[in-house]
Amino acid sequence: MAFNRLDICGEWYNHEVMRYTTLRYGNTNTFFLHGDNGGILVDTDYAGTLPMFFKAIKEHGITVRDIKYVLATHYHPDHMGLISELMELGVGLLLVDTQAGSVHYPDEIFARDPRLHYKPVDESKAVVISASESKSFLNELGIDGEVILTPSHSPDSISVVQKEGVCMVGDLEPYEYLVGYQNNEALKEDWDKVLSYRPKMICYAHANAKSISS
Numbered sequence: 001m002a003f004n005r006l007d008i009c010g011e012w013y014n015h016e017v018m019r020y021t022t023l024r025y026g027n028t029n030t031f032f033l034h035g036d037n038g039g040i041l042v043d044t045d046y047a048g049t050l051p052m053f054f055k056a057i058k059e060h061g062i063t064v065r066d067i068k069y070v071l072a073t074h075y076h077p078d079h080m081g082l083i084s085e086l087m088e089l090g091v092g093l094l095l096v097d098t099q100a101g102s103v104h105y106p107d108e109i110f111a112r113d114p115r116l117h118y119k120p121v122d123e124s125k126a127v128v129i130s131a132s133e134s135k136s137f138l139n140e141l142g143i144d145g146e147v148i149l150t151p152s153h154s155p156d157s158i159s160v161v162q163k164e165g166v167c168m169v170g171d172l173e174p175y176e177y178l179v180g181y182q183n184n185e186a187l188k189e190d191w192d193k194v195l196s197y198r199p200k201m202i203c204y205a206h207a208n209a210k211s212i213s214s
């Protein structure tokens with residue numbers, strides 16, 4: 001299996017079924033999954049990036065009203081900093097049950113910078129689903145994909161995968177790194193899981209998207 005660099009990252013990518021837009025307004029690649037009944041925002045950048053976020057969605061013709069849920073690939077500060085503000089704007093929080101204990105991990109980090117005026121996420125308002133429930137949940141929104149647990153980066157890390165389509169893997173370490181590790185079983189297990197969906201495209205949070213040719 002060969003990974004090729006792909007230069008269209010950031011552009012609208014029209015796969016047969018999963019349609020998504022890459023939104024980059026800081027240091028993290030975030031993704032908006034277009035559904036028939038409202039879309040899902042996968043990750044946000046750091047706290048304090050809301051003005052840049054608004055600019056980015058506007059550039060892509062997306063409004064806050066189009067965003068039904070926000071889902072973090074994991075609760076590190078550069079993946080979820082806008083969630084509480086988006087919730088105040090009416091966006092729902094989609095939480096995977098394995099993430100419940102990690103939601104407040106970044107609170108202390110953000111609190112060190114009072115200029116951020118960070119408000120902790122109120123997870124009591126979240127819609128909580130398990131990975132096994134995710135496929136039907138996403139399908140109901142008109143999104144052909146599902147959530148799988150890929151905990152090698154952090155215990156709460158998830159990936160959004162589409163069979164023979166697009167995979168958003170968050171901070172999962174790139175596949176090529178596997179050869180550099182002697183015994184990284186956790187990373188290998190995660191990649192085995194992702195690759196079992198035979199994805200055509202891997203979208204990383206901090207690297208260029210890669211297309212896969214078999």
Ligand SMILES: [Zn+2]
Nearest residue numbers: 074076153171
């Ligand atoms: Zn991370």
